[in-house]
Amino acid sequence: MIPHPTLYAFAGCRVFLAATAAFVSALAAVAETQLENAGAALDFEDSDIVVSKAGDPILRLISIRFDYHDPISMRLVSRDESSLILEALYPSAVEFNNDPNDQTPRPATIEIREVPGGFRIHSSPTWADQCTLVLQDLGDHFFGLSEPLQPDNQKSPDLRGSSIRVEVASEGQSIVENYASAMSSFYLSSFGYGAFFDTFARGRYDLAVNGANRIHHDTGELDWYLFFGDDGVEVHRHYFALIGDPKPLPLWGLGPVAWRDQNDGGSKEILGDISRMSDLRIPLTSWFVDRPYSDGHHAWSEMNFSKSFAHPKKWIQTIREDFGLEFMTWTSTAMFGSERFPKHLAGAFTYLDLSHPETVEQFQSELAKKQYAHGVKGHKMDRADEVFPLYEHWHDRSIGPAERRNRYVYLFTKVHHEALQEAWGDDQVNFARAGIHRAQPYLSALWGGDPRSNWQGLQSNIANGIRCSFMGFPVWGTDVGGYLGEGFIDEELYIRWLQAGSVNGLFEIKLDGAGGDGEDRMPWRYGKRLQSAFRTVCEERMSMLPYLYSISHNARETGAVMQPMAYRHLDDPRTYAIWDQFYFGPNILVAPVLEKAVKRSVYFPAGTWIDFDDPSQRLLIDTPQRIEVDAPLGKLPRWIKANSILVTGDVYQGNAKRWQDRREPRLTIKAFPGIEGESCLFEYIDPFDENAKKRITLERSENKVRVTAPSIACPVTVEIYDPAENGKPVAFSLEGPIDVSWELR
Structure with missing residues (x-):
């Protein structure tokens, strides 16, 4: 007997409904264990904590150890819109309390919560004295932790394959360094995240050693932050939101x-x-x-x-x-x-x-x-x-x-x-x-x-x-x-x-x-x-x-005044080992000569680079590359990238009052236009107007360049560096609100 076509349709519908139900159930399970924040997704997956960006895993935390013990089990016990609560059980404390009959597992509650720019993972079991995080080595590179050149006096800031002690101690440093002593439990990953273990307890970081990353601190409280960004500037922005704004200088x-x-x-x-x-x-x-x-x-x-x-x-x-x-x-x-x-x-x-x-x-x-x-x-x-x-x-x-x-x-x-x-x-x-x-x-x-x-x-x-x-x-x-x-x-x-x-x-x-x-x-x-x-x-x-x-x-x-190449170019492995050139603030690339030489090799990211001392000299870099440049003794090699604003001026005399007439402060806004459609801004802090923040903008539309800014509390000269002018700026002297336009030749 041949089944009626309606029966086939009914059976197929049952299969479809069952598959749909399984799919919906799977989606619900994912939703129950996943948090999303700052362009990253955190998931609790088979007892691992996995963080992804754009679908790619950038961090896999495979164990949270207290007192050097892996957990026996870990499960999700609750969640809300911005947090997961996990419960972990650890082996008994029989080795510490001398009671062979006490086999009671020790519990730990682990809270994962969204914070501005990332996530916080926190646990504070009363019985713990040590905390170790074990992460799978996913191939990323690491920067930070130590001003001393750990390990082995290496100048490269790339810490992959290194073991780093995080404790301020000048004793035992190499003869090369002599009391470079700053430390931090913050590191930056080439995968676009920063990790901060918020403790003053001494620590040890084994990074890409024996197939894993191990983060250890001599404390029973886990207080670990993950911040996300495309570069060090963005990651540090979230970090400073936690610890407080850095102290400015007069x-x-x-x-x-x-x-x-x-x-x-x-x-x-x-x-x-x-x-x-x-x-x-x-x-x-x-x-x-x-x-x-x-x-x-x-x-x-x-x-x-x-x-x-x-x-x-x-x-x-x-x-x-x-x-x-x-x-x-x-x-x-x-x-x-x-x-x-x-x-x-x-x-x-x-x-x-x-x-x-x-x-x-x-x-x-x-x-x-x-x-x-x-x-x-x-x-x-x-x-x-x-x-x-x-x-x-x-x-x-x-x-x-x-x-x-x-x-x-x-x-x-x-x-x-x-x-x-x-x-x-x-x-x-x-x-x-x-x-x-x-x-x-x-x-x-x-x-x-x-x-x-x-x-x-x-x-x-x-x-x-x-x-x-x-x-x-x-x-x-x-x-x-x-x-x-x-x-x-x-x-x-x-x-x-x-x-x-x-x-x-x-x-x-x-x-x-x-x-x-x-x-x-x-x-x-x-x-x-x-x-x-x-x-x-x-x-x-x-x-x-x-x-x-x-x-x-x-x-x-x-971000930092001295911005390392990898700090700005996390996606470029060729920058990871560079220690002898950096950005001076957001707009200037500097390559000081650090040996007895009159030439040096400089790594240029893609773009148009304008010689700081002679703006008529430009380098058009299609793909990142090294170039040997001349550096006679009187020259500090520096370049400004096109589509940048540089604010300079005579705003403080110091001892120059001994040979200069008393003069009022003057500001110079130097504008280096980019290609059509590009724009940039510089947030000027006006020291003569109660430190008011004043946004200076540079825009290029077709062949027209426009510079705008609110009133600045001293006379201003705007200089636009038109490539056709052979390095000589087109200058405008102004007072009051700034709105200058120029047709490029």
Whole structure:
């Protein structure tokens, strides 16, 4: 008997309905375990936590270990629109409680929640002391974590295949580095995400080692953030939204700052140095004095100005009023044997216990009375990373040895910032060699430790700075000329170090050898060539203050001042190992010469690149490539990409008041048009209009270029660089709102 066609249709309908039901059920299961945020999807899949972008997995977390144990099981227990709650069971604690009959699994609740820009994974089982994340190696590359050149002194910032310790400790570093000490539990992946383990507990990161990535911290609390973006700027934007905006610098903190390691001649020597620099017409904006300048242990512990620096209010006032410079001092919370504060930590340096409120209050009070009252407006902050005692009891007993080194550095920064803020508001600067995540809102800048005064020291220190940018410290600076070794250095090395330092966020110039060895490197000890190069570099830095001021205040949005190549080009593997060139802010590509040479190889991304010194010279790069460029001794290789705005000007005199007539600030907006249809903007921070944000836009439509901006609180010149004009700008002098158009030829 042949079945009726209707029966076939009915049977097929049943099969179809069953398949549809299974499909709908599968979709529901996915929906129950998936979160979507910031262009990424997170799914709980077969006990793994998988994160994807555009359908491709970028992270697979295969185990969350507490006390080194994998979970026995993990299941989804609830979810809402923005979170998943998982329950995990771990092996019993029989090895710890000595009860062989206790086989009760230990539970842990794991919450995964959407946060701005990404996800937070959190768990805090009361029984745990250690946390390890195990991720499958998916082939990505990693950047950040450590300013020291871990491992093996490698200059490349690419940490794939590396094991990295995350704990601020200068002891045991290689001889090349000498106290480059900043650390962070933040790393950036080439797959377009940043990971931040929010703890001060020491950590170890094994990245692409034996087929996996392992993230370990000596804490029982898991507090791990994932942020997503197409480049480091976007990822850091979300990161800063969590930890707070980085601390901006005043104009004077961004200009050239100079100092000696030791001032045996006291205040007279400082005034003499500033006077002779001014006689050479080398512009500066600030000066600082390093230790020793005080009384007490290690010529510091009294925190005052000693006899050779007597009457500080008078000579600091001279520095400010007669020379136009601000003045800073060396500080530390190490007292080197003195125990005159309420609570010290035992050890060779007798550090202050910064968890003890009365000790902090006295330290801040003495800074105010002994320094700020005389006009000191900032500090070079030293130590906190050296010979640090781990096992002395802190006033705050909740802070155990595993987190003391890192937390101390955070407190060290915060305590100084609070004291300066109380005295000067935002008109102050603090920079430290020791750094840790979450210190960014309280720290103006990092300085890169004590590099050796040779080519290797210069190279390694710039590599240190590149790593700090990946870690999320926007402003970093080298000791120009180096710290350890000779005072008087080779002229070519000196010039190249000045050039490289001038494109750091912090530009500080060391004018003698370590410990005042009698060999200084004051420019008057050299010939006219060095003096001219010194002057030119400092003049150019002064002209960049409007640009630097804006990106310092906009660091949450614009990212680091020194932007590594991979930071901007995560999708280009050829950038991952580059440490010797970078973007100086968003608009300038720089390639300082870091060896004895007059040529160097530069990696150019695709685009049109305009020579900074000679805009008539343009490179049209169709595909990213390396090109050897000329770099004679007087030239710092720099390029501006087409479709960019560069804001420069004469906005701060400093000691130039000694040889320049009093002049009102002037701003120059330099516009470099792109191709038809391209546009860009630069958010200018106006220091003469209560730091108002003013959007400057550049647009090209067909052959017309238009530059617009609101009123700026000083006279403005707009320069449009038309390629047909052979590098000569078309200039417009304006006041009031800006709206300039130009027909390209």
